[in-house]
Amino acid sequence: SFTLAIVGRPNVGKSTLFNRLVGKRLALVDDQPGVTRDLREGEARLGDLRFTVVDTAGLEEATDESLQGRMRKLTERAVGMADACLFMIDARAGVLAADEVFADILRKKSAHVILGANKSEGRAADAGFLEAYALGLGEPLRLSAEHGEGMAELHAVLAPLIEAAEARLDAEAAPEVDVDLSDEDDDEDMEAPVRMPTAARPLQVAVVGRPNAGKSTLINQILGEDRLLTGPEAGITRDSISLSMDWQGTPVRLFDTAGMRKRAKVQDKLEKLSVSDGLRAVKFAEVVVVLLDAQIPFEAQDLKIADLAEREGRAVVIAVNKWDLETDRQDKLIALKEEFARLLPQLRGAPLVTVSALTGRGLDRLHDAVISAYTVWNRRVPTARLNRWLAGMLEMHPPPAPGGRRIKLRYMTQVKTRPPAFVVMASVPEKLPESYRRYLVNGLREDFEMPGTPIRLTFRGQG
Ligand code: GDP
Structure with missing residues (x-):
């Protein structure tokens, strides 16, 4: 082992x-x-x-x-x-x-x-x-x-x-017969399919949010759904920090901050845990569900944790809870989306769904949003396509020319997924303004359908 x-x-x-x-x-x-x-x-x-x-x-x-x-x-x-x-x-x-x-x-x-x-x-x-x-x-x-x-x-x-070591062992035991889709050298425009979660590699989800946002209720509701499908406790394993389950057909490992806190209370460590459990959860997760209370959404604490999730490069889904209490839902939703765009511009395009943890309404939408956020977060754009795209972007809006010499962007490649990270080779990378980086990032988001995911883009010189 x-x-x-x-x-x-x-x-x-x-x-x-x-x-x-x-x-x-x-x-x-x-x-x-x-x-x-x-x-x-x-x-x-x-x-x-x-x-x-x-x-x-x-x-x-x-x-x-x-x-x-x-x-x-x-x-x-x-x-x-x-x-x-x-x-x-x-x-x-x-x-x-x-x-x-x-x-x-x-x-x-x-x-x-x-x-x-x-x-x-x-x-x-x-x-x-x-x-x-x-x-x-x-x-x-x-x-x-x-x-x-x-x-x-x-x-x-x-x-x-551990996962990688196990995958290596699996591969040795049963050699791949398929064509290797993970080949880095992608002359073709074929995109490798995203590896979806499996029982051995469940999707790691954290539900974070302020006390009383409804995290426990949500988790219990998800568990309850699952229990209805699979019988009491079947398929659910619980340990100190996470719950594994099959959420509407997706193997999921849920990081249970609410449960952690409650158990910690017993051990009289409440204070220590509550300070950092949001951070722990974010580090653990692939997808972070930021659970807001519709009555008091986007409080300082919510913004902080959402921003942290973005900075840590996690896929983020915003879930607005207690929707059952709302009467003027249309207007409220519009207002929420405006606030979201204004207060969390760094999460532009991230899914925002309304749910009621209490009644279970909207949980199917939440599930779908989590899967789609995960998929986008895992995307890899083939190099050939990226460079054709870059040429178009340069033509549409050329980089600045400080001192009369235009900065050249020569080549672009995606170096990483989860979240997607790109490197652009530039003649004088240090002279490129932040606005130009943002132009490219927003373009990537839109043209390659990567809403909501953090996108890293760095300029590098080649000497
Ligand atoms: P946690 O601290 O985030 O784990 O929050 P809890 O799950 O303990 O919920 C806090 C309170 O909000 C409890 O009284 C819940 O019954 C209530 N609550 C949670 N979700 C909902 C919801 O969707 N609708 C309504 N009306 N109340 C909710």
Whole structure:
């Protein structure tokens, strides 16, 4: 199975995290002589994820002078057997020289490094958290192994890695006979079909919104629908952070912030969770449903979370709840759409649907909007078509010519999906005004039918 190695210097909290992930499901301790004795292995669970975790915890007690050398050997061993490494530092202590040693090993030896800034609960960790960026190992996760914080973020980072590893295994077991549609070299104008969610790869949806927007009611209504179709609790699996179900035929994993909060209340951690659960949910999700209360829509908090979802590059659907309470629906809808366009221009074209979580009305429309947002978010436009389009756009509205020399845009390609990201090669990219970028982004949105999805477009020079 997929193996994650937890590495880092002693006392950063590796064992605490190991224990949290493994619980009582500790595998037999490797009893072979030599360094292997110091590696612990266990079957980890994180939400719906199952994987093997390896920990170098045996060294925490070692104090002899050969520690450095042994630690290095052991880490290299753990890294060698792992698909990914979680490199932990102590955010309260900041980045120490010993941490750098590990960073070096990881940079050289590991395919995937996840940087975890542990002991991050509270302000005391802020400085260390920022220092962690300087390790050059990507964005650190804010973790508190002790308090169980950052687990959703860890889940969000691990899920695609595990998924990819499993897909690789599947591919090895059953070689593809079809033509490879994912071929990057697309001379033809054929667009690869979007891979739709499957039971093994459910669509990850988060419902976010202010308290009392109706998140719990909505989730229960969706579950209720499902239950009617499939019998009590059938097909529904619940874990600490998400619910898996079949939503009108679409395998969906729903990130349940409302449920999380309610469970957290029991554990008396209400405050900590409510601050960041919106953020966690957004990080977890492919599609974010921003649930508004029709009576008080587009409050500051709503705008903040919608903007966050856009900045994180998620597909966004705006759902206006409690529609059953509205009397003047026509006018209200027009007003809502105007407000939406004015207050969230960055989400231009994102679907806005009205629902009643209470009665279940509009939930089929919500389902369809989620699927369509997901599809658009996954689109890949063939390079040939993009460049024909770019030529037309340049002709219609040429780029500026600062100092009499027109900026040239030479070539364009889509480098990424989820969300769609494009790169345009330019003669002097730094001189292109933001307005020109917006012109191209809006054009892409309209001409290639990508409403609502965040679109990234960057200009690059070619030297
Ligand atoms: P959460 O905090 O976002 O999870 O909100 P809840 O689901 O707990 O709902 C808050 C309140 O709004 C409850 O009293 C619900 O009964 C009510 N509510 C939720 N959805 C609707 C709706 O569609 N129509 C009406 N009239 N009330 C709703």
